Amino acid sequence: MLDLSEDRLYAALSNRDPAYEGRAFVGVTSTGIFCRLTCPARKPKPQNCRWFTSANAAQAAGFRPCKRCHPAGATAEGDADVTRLRAAIEADPARRWSEADVAEMGMDPSTIRRAFRRHFGMTFLQMAREARLREGARRMAGGDAVIEAQLDAGFDSASGFRQAFARLFGHPPAAMRGGGGLVADWIDTPLGGMIAVADDAALHLLEFTDRKALKGQLAKLSKDAGGRIGLGQSEMTRETARQLAGFFAGDRARFDLTLSPHGTTFQRRVWDALIRIPAGETRSYAEVAQAIGQPTATRAVARANATNGIAIVIPCHRVIGADGSLTGYAGGLWRKEKLIAVERGYASPESA
Structure with a gap:
């Protein structure tokens, strides 16, 4: 765990230590502004520093976000x-x-x-x-x-x-044009491009194009389908794009898509539990393990969370560390921050 003592925090601020990104913020009493510890601005004196574990806490204490490091954003x-x-x-x-x-x-x-x-x-x-x-x-x-x-x-x-x-x-692009049972389509989102793989009946994969595991996921899907994945659109990929747009616009707290995730029975149970977490809320890995009736399976739950192949729709981003930290996210912590920020607007029943 990170050392959150005041001396260590001030040293991290002085050195612009990236290890504290998203875990600690400094409020400067002489200016009324709060910053990331990596902020390039001139460093305040130690006696003028107040320390916070979240941007929300700093703002609640009356500090304004710095215009150089944008600490309230991703x-x-x-x-x-x-x-x-x-x-x-x-x-x-x-x-x-x-x-x-x-x-x-x-x-x-x-x-x-x-x-x-x-x-x-x-x-x-x-x-x-x-x-x-x-x-x-x-x-x-x-x-x-x-x-x-x-x-x-x-x-x-x-x-x-x-x-x-x-x-x-x-396989090369020419082989994809004939298509098959599954088609792959690119979908633009505010968090970057995603690949959606679907047939006419269900969504099989939805993943950010820069995720390292994507190649292996596509290869497995192609094998499961008994051949290649075509390049194009289906009604399911078009509906996925429409619902993602509504989600990011603040109009859709829940997705209404038929899903066909590729995983073990245990993994699918975990993914089903993730879908039941309301938008705007988070759970720890231990709480998800409790929800599926296997309270000692915390590590297995974490592995299942990491292998989710239908991002956002199966909301693995809603699972955080027991100490409230964001922990890992295969699509990048910056995306996890953004997704949780989007879903704050869905926290009330009226938004659902």
Whole structure:
């Protein structure tokens, strides 16, 4: 556990220690402002510091959020360079980026590389490549030839485009166009792109495109389906996109989708318990274990939570540590912060 003594907290503030992100905040009595411990602003004197374990607690004590590190938002939003580069990807997803481009924008490429890995588990260039791959997938789903999709996605060779798809899906893009029982579609959300895999009857997978385990999940689905996964849309993927849009807009606390998660009997019991957690509430792993009638299975519950393949709809983000910490989230802690923030608006019965 992190040392939350005042001396250690002040040392973390002085060193801008990222280990305390989301776990501790400092209120500065001389300015009335509170910050992340990683804030680049000038450090206050120790006697002017008040310490808090959440942004809500700091605001309840009368402190205003800092305009430099944005402590009331998700962790990644506190890094202005990260926010700027993510916006650049969204504005031009087909652009082919290099570290020289990053340097030309006045940023240090090595610093940016570390920041993106810390927040998202991948580098900025990897994130940009995923965006180009997504653009190519959209063109192919619309019926474009592979080479046209490759050019639109900004890849400099058809082989590079095919290799990227093969790494993700387990087979090259041309083999996907014929389709099959399952189809994969890209869905844009405020938290980044997601891949939805479904047939006409049920949703089988919904995962962020940058999740490391995605390739293995897609390969397993393809094997379970007895062959390839096609690239395109079904009524279920379209309905998933509609309901996700409603969720993020604040109009839908619950999802009404037929689900077909791929897992063991125990995993499915855990996932069923997660769905029963109301939006706006959280549970510890121990509480989920109690809910399924196996109070000693806390670790197994944590593993099942981590292997959930239908993100958001099966709300594994609502499970937190026993001490109230967010703990791990396969889609990135910054997304978990955002999802919990979205669901605060669903906490009252009227919102459900």
